[in-house]
Amino acid sequence: MASWLLTTALLTLSTYAAAQEYSSQSNTFNSSFSLSPSQISSANLDKTTVNNVNIAIHFEQSNWATGSIHDDPFYTPPSNASCAPPGSLLKVEDYTNTTLYTLPPNVALSRIIFQSAIYLNDHTNAPVPASAYILWPWHPRIDPATGKYAVVGWAHGTSGIFGECAPSHIRNLWYQYSAPFILALQGYVVVAPDYTGLGVDRWPNGTKIQHPAFNNPAHANDLFYSVEAAQKAYPDELSERFVLFGHSQGGGAAWGAAQRQARQPVEGHLGTIAASPVTDIVMQYRITPDAGWPFELVPGLLSTIPDFDDSDFLTPKGVRHYDLLAEIGGCASSYLPLFYQPKLLKPGWDTTPAMQEFQNLTGNGGRPISGPMLVLQGTGDVVITTNLTTHFVKETCALYPNSEIEYALFEGADHVPTLYASQRIWLDWIAERFEGKPVKKGCEHRMYRPARRVEAYQQELAYYMEIATQSYEVA
Ligand SMILES: *[C@@H]1O[C@H](CO)[C@@H](O)[C@H](O)[C@H]1NC(C)=O
Ligand SMILES: *[C@@H]1O[C@H](CO)[C@@H](O)[C@H](O)[C@H]1NC(C)=O
Ligand SMILES: *[C@@H]1O[C@H](CO)[C@@H](O)[C@H](O)[C@H]1NC(C)=O
Ligand SMILES: *[C@@H]1O[C@H](CO)[C@@H](O)[C@H](O)[C@H]1NC(C)=O
Ligand SMILES: *[C@@H]1O[C@H](CO)[C@@H](O)[C@H](O)[C@H]1NC(C)=O
Ligand SMILES: *[C@@H]1O[C@H](CO)[C@@H](O)[C@H](O)[C@H]1NC(C)=O
Numbered sequence: 001m002a003s004w005l006l007t008t009a010l011l012t013l014s015t016y017a018a019a020q021e022y023s024s025q026s027n028t029f030n031s032s033f034s035l036s037p038s039q040i041s042s043a044n045l046d047k048t049t050v051n052n053v054n055i056a057i058h059f060e061q062s063n064w065a066t067g068s069i070h071d072d073p074f075y076t077p078p079s080n081a082s083c084a085p086p087g088s089l090l091k092v093e094d095y096t097n098t099t100l101y102t103l104p105p106n107v108a109l110s111r112i113i114f115q116s117a118i119y120l121n122d123h124t125n126a127p128v129p130a131s132a133y134i135l136w137p138w139h140p141r142i143d144p145a146t147g148k149y150a151v152v153g154w155a156h157g158t159s160g161i162f163g164e165c166a167p168s169h170i171r172n173l174w175y176q177y178s179a180p181f182i183l184a185l186q187g188y189v190v191v192a193p194d195y196t197g198l199g200v201d202r203w204p205n206g207t208k209i210q211h212p213a214f215n216n217p218a219h220a221n222d223l224f225y226s227v228e229a230a231q232k233a234y235p236d237e238l239s240e241r242f243v244l245f246g247h248s249q250g251g252g253a254a255w256g257a258a259q260r261q262a263r264q265p266v267e268g269h270l271g272t273i274a275a276s277p278v279t280d281i282v283m284q285y286r287i288t289p290d291a292g293w294p295f296e297l298v299p300g301l302l303s304t305i306p307d308f309d310d311s312d313f314l315t316p317k318g319v320r321h322y323d324l325l326a327e328i329g330g331c332a333s334s335y336l337p338l339f340y341q342p343k344l345l346k347p348g349w350d351t352t353p354a355m356q357e358f359q360n361l362t363g364n365g366g367r368p369i370s371g372p373m374l375v376l377q378g379t380g381d382v383v384i385t386t387n388l389t390t391h392f393v394k395e396t397c398a399l400y401p402n403s404e405i406e407y408a409l410f411e412g413a414d415h416v417p418t419l420y421a422s423q424r425i426w427l428d429w430i431a432e433r434f435e436g437k438p439v440k441k442g443c444e445h446r447m448y449r450p451a452r453r454v455e456a457y458q459q460e461l462a463y464y465m466e467i468a469t470q471s472y473e474v475a
Pocket of ligand 6: 286
């Protein structure tokens with residue numbers, strides 16, 4: 001199993017799946033998953049694809065901390081969930097058992113269900129229940145303004161598009177040391193929505209909740225409402241003030257949150273960090289057309305545009321692969337064998353009226369933002385390209401010169417690794433917001449270069465974490 005899979009949200013490298021046969025490694029936990037003969041024949045899969053899907057799903061399931069979301073009663077929303085207003089707290093799991101997660105020592109975990117809202121193409125926000133985790137530091141930082149714990153709302157990069165892809169039931173919480181572990185170890189209470197449709201994927205009556213993938217206003221709702229609900233769950237502990245931070249799909253969520261703040265201000269919001277952010281998904285596709293992620297837009301359009309039909313987008317083979325992945329609950333690791341194949345998308349999918357409508361409704365950039373925003377971008381990013389992020393930073397600054405945007409570029413850094421190159425920058429920036437350091441109006445642009453030549457640096461995450469079962473394994 002190539003370990004970069006785990007961390008490369010919004011995957012690229014389309015040729016990998018066809019070329020490479022996966023091999024299984026030992027893993028502490030078993031899943032007994034295997035595609036059934038009828039699944040194989042109805043999706044018309046070849047032997048290599050079957051092998052690769054079985055291994056990828058096995059890997060994903062072995063990384064579930066609390067089993068399937070459908071077996072974990074936590075993810076069933078309470079029966080009165082449909083009538084609660086957005087921001088309501090619907091359920092609290094005060095102490096989540098950390099022994100099945102791969103967390104660093106001296107952090108604690110809670111999980112909540114809260115009411116969020118999906119942004120629809122009639123410009124309304126429809127309430128929907130969703131889940132989030134709260135990662136607690138041992139020694140929290142105190143927000144000087146309130147005397148309570150400083151809070152960061154964290155929006156993850158793509159983990160997948162179906163219910164099982166919820167970070168709150170994945171052992172490393174999906175982004176591990178890339179951000180959430182570091183935030184908690186540095187004293188911030190991390191409130192991290194799974195996003196609507198991931199985790200809680202059914203209404204109390206059993207109707208499916210689709211993940212509105214890449215609907216940035218919907219993801220922004222998830223961020224604000226999960227923080228609000230967490231504050232309701234822990235009113236004496238959590239500060240009313242918070243910073244929002246996200247990467248990739250979550251960078252899109254964060255930028256969307258800064259735009260939402262301009263339309264619908266939320267008290268206590270101190271600023272936003274959009275790292276390697278999704279801006280315009282179609283423009284990105286045209287720059288990197290080999291990417292397999294247009295598939296990820298299918299549930300986004302299904303949930304946002306009521307008359308969208310996935311066969312407008314996908315070839316019959318594409319529909320078969322999509323339906324199979326939905327049925328087996330596959331996430332980002334199983335995209336590669338199923339989605340990174342030729343002839344799954346219909347030519348012209350990106351110019352269909354539904355896609356244009358979605359793009360217009362949900363895009364980031366060229367729109368007003370409120371609150372300071374730090375944008376982080378690696379120049380070696382092969383998923384979210386520098387020129388697109390630069391384009392939308394510039395456009396926003398030209399149209400709204402009073403935007404407070406700091407645009408920081410990191411020479412040579414790839415997609416998720418940008419969070420490692422920039423760690424000191426974002427930690428300082430968050431601390432400064434809580435300290436009340438003033439921000440200059442207008443846009444600043446900064447290029448950071450490494451101390452050694454770019455090629456000297458470890459480029460990607462090259463490990464994944466397993467639970468130690470023996471005392472000699474914990475060194
Ligand atoms: C893994 O499978 C083996 C053999 O089938 C079984 O003995 C063991 O209990 C399983 N472990 C877990 C954690 O399910
Ligand atoms: C289930 O509940 C949701 C939310 O209230 C509603 O939108 C949906 O129509 C219901 N489905 C059925 C089959 O009643
Ligand atoms: C839902 O019902 C529970 C009791 O079952 C109640 O405590 C809670 O306040 C209700 N939530 C809302 C948002 O109405
Ligand atoms: C947490 O889970 C472990 C492993 O399943 C179990 O041994 C332990 O008793 C649980 N702890 C609590 C507090 O429930
Ligand atoms: C895009 O959205 C704006 C503002 O919501 C609207 O005025 C415009 O007509 C939309 N354009 C298209 C092509 O849908
Ligand atoms: C970004 O670069 C690609 C080629 O590398 C080009 O096709 C595209 O038009 C550029 N986009 C912007 C917004 O500058």
